[in-house]
Amino acid sequence: MLHAVIMAGGSGTRFWPKSRRDRPKQLLRLVGEATMLRQTVDRVAGLAAADQTWVVTGADQAAATRRELPELPEDHIVAEPCPRDTAACVGLAAALVAAREPDATLLMLPADHVVRPSDTFRQTIRAATQLVAEDPTTFVTLGVRPTRPETGYGYIEQGESLGERLGFRVYQVRQFCEKPDRGTAEQFLAHGRFVWNSGVFVWNAQAILDAIGRFRPRLAEGLDRIRAELGTPSQADALARVYPTLERVPIDKAVMEHYPNVKVIDVTYEWSDVGDWRTLAEYLGHDAAGNAAEGPTRIVDSRGCVVIADEGRLIATLGVDDLVVVQSGGATLVARKDRLDQLKSLVEGLREAGYEGYL
Amino acid sequence: MLHAVIMAGGSGTRFWPKSRRDRPKQLLRLVGEATMLRQTVDRVAGLAAADQTWVVTGADQAAATRRELPELPEDHIVAEPCPRDTAACVGLAAALVAAREPDATLLMLPADHVVRPSDTFRQTIRAATQLVAEDPTTFVTLGVRPTRPETGYGYIEQGESLGERLGFRVYQVRQFCEKPDRGTAEQFLAHGRFVWNSGVFVWNAQAILDAIGRFRPRLAEGLDRIRAELGTPSQADALARVYPTLERVPIDKAVMEHYPNVKVIDVTYEWSDVGDWRTLAEYLGHDAAGNAAEGPTRIVDSRGCVVIADEGRLIATLGVDDLVVVQSGGATLVARKDRLDQLKSLVEGLREAGYEGYL
Numbered sequence: 160m161l162h163a164v165i166m167a168g169g170s171g172t173r174f175w176p177k178s179r180r181d182r183p184k185q186l187l188r189l190v191g192e193a194t195m196l197r198q199t200v201d202r203v204a205g206l207a208a209a210d211q212t213w214v215v216t217g218a219d220q221a222a223a224t225r226r227e228l229p230e231l232p233e234d235h236i237v238a239e240p241c242p243r244d245t246a247a248c249v250g251l252a253a254a255l256v257a258a259r260e261p262d263a264t265l266l267m268l269p270a271d272h273v274v275r276p277s278d279t280f281r282q283t284i285r286a287a288t289q290l291v292a293e294d295p296t297t298f299v300t301l302g303v304r305p306t307r308p309e310t311g312y313g314y315i316e317q318g319e320s321l322g323e324r325l326g327f328r329v330y331q332v333r334q335f336c337e338k339p340d341r342g343t344a345e346q347f348l349a350h351g352r353f354v355w356n357s358g359v360f361v362w363n364a365q366a367i368l369d370a371i372g373r374f375r376p377r378l379a380e381g382l383d384r385i386r387a388e389l390g391t392p393s394q395a396d397a398l399a400r401v402y403p404t405l406e407r408v409p410i411d412k413a414v415m416e417h418y419p420n421v422k423v424i425d426v427t428y429e430w431s432d433v434g435d436w437r438t439l440a441e442y443l444g445h446d447a448a449g450n451a452a453e454g455p456t457r458i459v460d461s462r463g464c465v466v467i468a469d470e471g472r473l474i475a476t477l478g479v480d481d482l483v484v485v486q487s488g489g490a491t492l493v494a495r496k497d498r499l500d501q502l503k504s505l506v507e508g509l510r511e512a513g514y515e516g517y518l
Numbered sequence: 519m520l521h522a523v524i525m526a527g528g529s530g531t532r533f534w535p536k537s538r539r540d541r542p543k544q545l546l547r548l549v550g551e552a553t554m555l556r557q558t559v560d561r562v563a564g565l566a567a568a569d570q571t572w573v574v575t576g577a578d579q580a581a582a583t584r585r586e587l588p589e590l591p592e593d594h595i596v597a598e599p600c601p602r603d604t605a606a607c608v609g610l611a612a613a614l615v616a617a618r619e620p621d622a623t624l625l626m627l628p629a630d631h632v633v634r635p636s637d638t639f640r641q642t643i644r645a646a647t648q649l650v651a652e653d654p655t656t657f658v659t660l661g662v663r664p665t666r667p668e669t670g671y672g673y674i675e676q677g678e679s680l681g682e683r684l685g686f687r688v689y690q691v692r693q694f695c696e697k698p699d700r701g702t703a704e705q706f707l708a709h710g711r712f713v714w715n716s717g718v719f720v721w722n723a724q725a726i727l728d729a730i731g732r733f734r735p736r737l738a739e740g741l742d743r744i745r746a747e748l749g750t751p752s753q754a755d756a757l758a759r760v761y762p763t764l765e766r767v768p769i770d771k772a773v774m775e776h777y778p779n780v781k782v783i784d785v786t787y788e789w790s791d792v793g794d795w796r797t798l799a800e801y802l803g804h805d806a807a808g809n810a811a812e813g814p815t816r817i818v819d820s821r822g823c824v825v826i827a828d829e830g831r832l833i834a835t836l837g838v839d840d841l842v843v844v845q846s847g848g849a850t851l852v853a854r855k856d857r858l859d860q861l862k863s864l865v866e867g868l869r870e871a872g873y874e875g876y877l
Contacts, residue, residue: 176834457871459864460857473849473876475535477864478857479841484850490832491843491850498819498837505818505836512816517832 161288162263162364163207164252165199167216167224167270168242171518172506173435173499176490177467180219180518185270186227189433190442195271196227202277206266206284213255214270215239215248240402246413247405249360250371250382251398257364258389264291265367268359272432273442279428286324287361290422298370298415299361300332302354302423303430308344311434313337313356313411315423324424332421335411354423356411357430367414375413381405435499436483440465454486465496490517520647521622521723522566523611524558526575526583526629527601530877531865532794532858535849536826539578539877544629545586548792549801554630555586561636565625565643572614573629574598574607599761605772606764608719609730609741610757616723617748623650624726626719631791632801638787645683646720649781657729657774658720659691661713661782662789667703670793672696672715672770674782683783691780694770713782715770716789726773734772740764794858795842799824813845824855849876 171183178184185196193201196214203212213235216224221238228236237255239248249267256263266284274280287299302315318333335356339347347353360367372379381401388397406413415421433439443451443465450458454468457475467485468474474486481496494502509517530542537543544555552560555573562571572594575583580597587595596614598607608626615622625643633639646658661674677692694715698706706712719726731738740760747756765772774780792798802810802824809817813827816834826844827833833845840855853861868876 176832455873457864457868457873459860459867468850471848473535473868473873475849475851475853475864475868477851477853477860479852479854482838482852484852486845486850489830490834491827491845492834492836493838493841493843493852494834494836495838501818501836505816505834508818509816509832509834514814514816514832 160211160260160263161207161266161284162211162213162256162260163203163266163268164213164215164256165196165203165268165270166245166248166358167196167214167220168239168248169217169220169271170242172503174439175502175506176485176492176517177487179488181223183217183220183271184433186220186223189439190273194227195273195433196224199268199270199272200228200231202274202280203266203268203284205277205281210235213237213252215252216270217242240399242407243402243405244407245410246371246375246378246408247382247402249367249410250378250405251385251402253364253367253371254382254386254389257368258386261365262295263364264288264361265364266359266361269432272357272430275429282325283327283424283426283428284361286327286329286424289324290329290424291361291363294420295363296366296420297362298367298418298421300415300421300423301357301359301426303357303426305348305353305355308341308348309355310338310341310344312432314339314344314347314353315356317352317354317423317425321422327427328425330423330425332415332423335416335421337412354425355430357426357432360410370414370418374417375406375408378406378408378413435502436465436467436485436494437496437499463496519570519619519622520566520625520643521570521572521615521619522562522625522627523572523574523615524555524562524627524629525604525607525717526555526573526579527598527607528576528630529601531862533798534861534865535844535851535876536846538847540582542576542579542630543792545579545582548798549632553586554632554792555583558627558629558631559587559590561633561639562625562627562643564636564640569594572596572611574611575629576601599758601766602761602764603766604769605730605734605737605767606741606761608726608769609737609764610744610761612723612726612730613741613745613748616727617745620724621654622723623647624719624721624723626721628717628791631716631789634788641684642686642783642785642787643720645686645688645783648683649688649783650720650722653779654722655725655779656721657726657777657780659774659780659782660716660718660785662716662785664707664712664714667700667707668714669697669700669703671791673698673703673706673712674715676711676713676782676784680781686786687784689782689784691774691782694775694780696771713784714789716785716791719769729773729777733776734765734767737765737767737772794861795824795826795844795853796855796858822855 169183171178218238314336316333317330319331321329440451448462450464452466455473461476463481465483528542530537577597673695675692676689678690680688799810807821809823811825814832820835822840824842842853
């Protein structure tokens with residue numbers, strides 16, 4: 160049976176001031192009417208029933224996540240005591256699912272990406288589960304064909320072609336590449352066989368646990384101590400005690416780069432990780448001067464701006480270009496569009512500056 | 519006896535969003551702890567008692583003005599039914615004062631300028647009243663030595679030197695010059711005998727009424743119809759009926775440019791009309807990168823900005839230069855500093871855009 164595990168961590172900095180500690184990106188209505196988390200759950204609903212759907216989230220966000228997803232069993236919304244990167248998260252999720260159903264197939268996916276249309280996504284996952292059914296030691300990744308020399312994503316190099324499944328092209332993975340510099344990203348783009356790692360994985364629950372044991376034995380030992388108490392009254396205690404001690408490492412680096420049997424499916428759906436305000440603007444309407452606006456705004460003689468206001472609060476711009484202006488819940492950000500990579504550090508600096516209330 | 523008449527009109531656009539229709543510039547605390555109007559009244563208090571102090575303001579602002587100046591007799595705060603420029607305002611004020619005291623000397627001054635120190639200002643006015651006492655047909659203006667080729671002010675050309683009064687140099691006025699273009703302003707600055715018209719006048723009440731009668735007979739006729747009912751129960755009716763029909767013209771153009779006996783005193787106090795957010799910034803503290811900030815702000819990697827936030831609402835800037843960012847009462851302005859001359863038209867455009875509530 161397929162279980163879907165939605166990774167819904169995130170510290171809520173890249174969409175500040177709209178995103179906050181207790182209202183991170185996946186709980187915002189950024190694109191479309193529903194939150195990104197709601198859309199993600201709805202997207203996998205045709206693949207996994209509520210009883211086979213899990214969400215791993217942060218302690219700060221667990222309450223809001225439960226409110227957002229009342230149809231999920233309460234114990235399927237798992238709060239990490241603290242963020243320990245994706246390897247620990249993957250291990251915990253696999254342990255939880257394997258405790259119920261040792262032979263389960265796991266779909267792991269981020270909570271905050273835009274994927275359209277959902278039908279094509281589901282069909283791609285069906286192709287991936289078919290690959291795992293053919294060979295339970297296979298790990299399947301989904302690769303997005305790059306459209307620009309992006310330096311913010313990891314890449315996957317496609318190796319030998321393995322034909323098609325349900326009409327999607329499948330390749331052996333030759334290598335995983337961490338976020339490249341600009342020159343390398345341009346080479347990847349020109350080369351043609353490097354695809355973006357979209358952070359979606361399909362694998363057998365026991366197989367990924369075995370692989371963690373093989374490549375990250377200390378992490379596996381920690382996970383085993385948690386597994387020993389899963390389903391007992393001391394589960395929460397074990398999690399609180401052990402989870403913070405787990406190694407903090409991405410699953411790509413911990414396992415995927417070393418594992419010999421990884422496949423990648425060529426994705427044909429539209430995909431975006433909507434990484435910042437600038438990327439979000441691509442999903443909003445634009446005026447003739449390239450301004451994207453939401454809420455009460457008055458944009459005069461300005462070009463290429465993203466202007467987002469809370470209802471009942473007006474933002475007026477005059478003679479400005481290429482700015483992001485966002486007003487939300489008592490805080491306003493005015494940033495140059497090409498400086499949003501520093502937004503995280505700006506938000507982190509608010510605490511020292513005595514503005515913790517705006518985090 | 520000297521009567522002080524403070525001209526406190528203004529539509530509240532140049533300091534939007536802090537200034538609004540019912541809260542124009544003179545009712546804001548822009549420089550120092552008190553409103554500009556309060557500071558102006560306090561400045562003239564040593565020259566004219568409350569019973570000799572008058573304020574002419576707009577109908578929208580009369581209530582707030584009375585609250586701000588409880589010590590003034592209620593009928594000394596005069597609400598223009600609609601703005602009719604300075605000639606009508608001067609005529610109305612002169613008529614009101616002359617009805618009480620036909621031989622009064624009038625000090626007319628704007629409500630929203632920065633003048634420091636007040637002592638020097640008062641001493642200058644005493645020199646001016648001395649000139650009027652010597653010759654009641656004299657009109658006295660106060661000229662500020664220009665420090666830049668400003669195109670936003672009118673200029674006065676000094677003629678023959680008339681010596682000193684109380685230590686201040688006095689000149690016959692050769693000519694009044696309207697706001698010049700840039701080249702002309704540069705010539706004025708280089709020439710050395712052109713000073714800024716600071717909009718302060720001292721004259722005999724009857725003499726200015728006579729001069730209006732001579733150079734603007736139709737305006738004088740209208741004023742006469744109001745004068746006929748001053749102090750009667752129908753005063754307010756007469757004002758409401760006649761004032762809107764008066765010619766709309768500045769006193770400089772209506773009278774001063776034509777009147778043969780105008781003197782100008784060389785001002786030695788610090789003066790600014792604080793015409794916009796950019797000018798205001800000169801009165802605020804600056805960080806090393808030239809940013810002036812008030813209220814809760816977090817300014818990152820930004821230069822030359824003016825950032826003003828309401829208490830309890832944070833503004834953060836990231837990587838931006840030479841912007842004015844002001845958040846006040848539900849509205850936020852983000853403008854290039856060198857485009858503030860268009861702020862008035864932006865604010866006027868809010869009505870058509872359906873944002874009347876922010877005016």
